[in-house]
Amino acid sequence: MNRTTRNILAACLLPLAITGCKNFDDLRVNPNVSVVGTPKLLLTGLQMDMIGGQGSARSGFSSGSDLSGDMSNSPWNYTHMSNQFLVLGHDYYGSQDYAWDDGASYYGSLRNAAQLDLEAAKQGPELAAPYYAVNKFIRTFFFLSMTSQMGDIPMSEAIKGATDGIYAPRYDTQKDVFLQCFKWLEEANDSLAAISQRNAKATVDGDIFYAGNLLKWRKAINTCYLRELMNLSIKANDASLDLKGRFNRIISNPAKYPLILDNTDNLQLNYNASQKSNNYPLYPMEVGVLSAKRNALGSTYINILDSLRDPRVFIVAAPADSLPEVPGNPFARYKGANTGDRQDQIYIDINKGQYSTFNINYWLSSPAGVPNIQLGASETHFLIAEAINRGWIGGDAAQHYKDGITASMKFYGVSDADIATFLAQPAMQYAGNNDAGLKQLLTQKYVAFFNNAGWQAYYNHRRTGVPVFSVGPSNQNGGKIPTRFIYPQSEYQNNKANLQEALKRQFGGSDTRNDVMWMLKP
Template sequence: MKSTITKYILGAALLANLCACEKTSLLQKDPAAVYDASPKLLLTGLLLNVGDKPWTSVQRHNQYATQNNSYYYGQPYDWSTADEGFSAYDRLRDINQLNMEVAKSPDNYKGYPELGKFLAAYFMVRNTEMYGDVPMTDAIKGRSEGNFTPKYDDQKEVYRTVLQMLEDVNTALTPLVTANVKVDGDFYYKGDLAKWQKLVNSFRLRVLVSLSKRADDNADLKIKEQFATIVGNPAKYPLILSNADNFQLLFNANARDNNYPLWPADGVVIKNDLNNNLAATIVDILKRTEDPRLFVMALPTDSAKKSGDAGYATKFTSFRGGDVGMIMADLKSMASAGKFSQLNYDFWEATPSGGPCIQLGAAEVNFSIAEAINLGWISGDAGAYYVAGIKANMAFYNVAGAAQDAFLANPGNVYAGNTAAGLTQILEQKYVAFFQNSGRQAFYNNRRTGIPKFSIGPANKNAQKIPVRWKYPTVEYTVNETNIRAAIQKQYNGSDSQNDVMWLIK
């Protein structure tokens, strides 16, 4: 009997010990951590980091706006590295996690690997177009292989890989679109993979156009051929050619932290802001071409309003932008004197949700195709795509059809043919369409083409130059010094400045 009791006591003790160990391990887990994240939540997290908002310092670098208050940064072009650093690799880690979660139940998460692969290409392009050569082949191998010092890949190879990734994604999406597969967690397209497929191919056109300076001396990349293949086969490679398919960021009137960026915290709209004006770079284009979008974007100057001219509000001469290169104190003085146009807050702040911020839209795609035709990459009617691009963007501003037709009938706005003058028209209209949209694309297109001509003046603190890149994140010199120094030596002869010219734009 005693032996039996002893066995029960020992068994109970062992069970209690096991339970205690289990409880301890559970207690050691972080209750705020997510150990088995849902793919749809991971996708939502990725998409939260895709969009570029309007009215940021980026838009001043695009020469769309001026900042006239010395308390703020202004637009001196004296940047070094970017605030975002190498945050693209954070997103790539998230994509890795997404793929691991999907692998647990692939039949339940169709479409997620394809979107993950597209987003990986998207973030890799964002990285390389800012800095030049970047880690790719060895990137994100710290967890899997213990490689925390990845080598830098040549920019050309990054683009080669990205273009192949985009081809693969389009191919993989086709049967999913046919089967009407939907994904959850997508607040851009509500899980519609048909729209995502259009975005994938439209983004590929953006990448190919960005490589225009390398199209003739890098035949192995087949830049022109890829472009022609995509545009020539719309059944296989659908594109964003309508505003209904725009990849755009929508703001929310019901959530203060997601209101339109110009919407004031207290909800009181003040329609008088001397600190911010449109820049002359865009205003002068709109005035010269007599563009009705100007009447929507901005207001006539106070000087024009006080001129005594009863028709001042409908005259293009009543508008004026600030010169980005001007000393800030002088900009402030002129703004205070009513010599600059202010924003038309009735349009930009009509509601707390404002308007959408297009990340990649129909106007851009039409202009890219028009440019390719102008350059002789493909055959077609560049003028038709030029007109379609203008109309798509004018629709964004609710410009009436009659006003659109009048603009296009203006002899100065009729497409000048596949000439240098025609190319300038396409690129200027693309610049106008990028206003407060598409992040740094206006800057990158200017960097590539020189159109429109950016203002440089006494406010420029970069030796009277517009920068062409960002310095590598300083942390790389601490955690990956050997590889980063090898990369800058190979690319820039040891320099790492905002004025070094990367392979993409040489």
């Protein structure tokens, strides 16, 4: 072996000799991936979880028969099929059988929320304070989502494995969960108000909803507070909850409790055209076209628009190809499919052009599509109108009813003239603070929830029966719309004793989708 060869061989073996002395764990570290969780990145991730479920649009959720497992708060998925906004015609991709299983699990996200507080603390008290407050609201959002689906859940002892060695947390009652969430919402709002008073320029980095605007966050927090107070309307006579008093205190003090009253303050996810990972879910265009061929719009939704001659139908929906035009009735070609009908027949009829599908030219006018609202101005107005109707507070329910409709229509770009014409119809005049008026505003609230606000349309139907949901041979739940989700199977494996105690307390040991949870019992 000559000198040159020996030198080359030594140069090749030297890195191996050096790395051979390294600890194996050091070699497993990817130098191109950050191992430090900065507050802003953690916050962005948690906000994405609010829309798409823990970790992604599909993890953290499951169903017996669903649309690719996606039961998240994002648009165009099994959630909105369950809201009866759309009907899946092709059973290869799922069904609308209402035979769903596990509810949402956000405990992975809650662990990240705990880490956010730890990482924020490293920034110092001034920079950490806004993170703490917004994070408190995000925690509340996750716990409210889980309890609204399943009932009692681990809360006070949850996410305490690393700190307190609690790996099998007890279940808090649903009432206690709501009361704790109300406390957190109060604290989050007060904290942000105090922060802004100390420093008007205070902000929070990594915020994809409001770009760090703390006043807008206060509006979202208090609007969520109103939502959850009304979601407990069946418990209005429970003095310990003080639902009416809480609602009244919020409405009567707008300086302390600002609300989302305009679409510019909506808590929503804005998709974009430049970043492919954040394109609208129906994009690219060929995906949207394929989805349109498999999904008809639901009759529960479309029939409301048609019967009230609602101009939103011309924006969100495409006319059924095979339905003839009717002179003087531009709504005649807009027809939805019944959720309860057999899917094989729906699929045939979709391909024959018998049903309206979504208007691709609207929803996919660009890769950014349409924002997805989680808390919006229209909902706020309908919540206030319902509270007035129920006698919780004073005020003009008719005006808030109109304002709620107007906010929804403006979101879709309906012209002022068309809004005025719609509201002037005799059928749209508020019937008063009675059952008929309540049905009107709940119906319009349902329309405004189209592909927005996750499961809220279903929750409102479950609470009020408005609108009437379609049930038929496709339903595999005994001809009933379920009242809850069952607990995740992981709880049976990892926390069985506490789960069984909670089931016995709530449902006599049962765990089915038809059990009636505390919040639904008078």
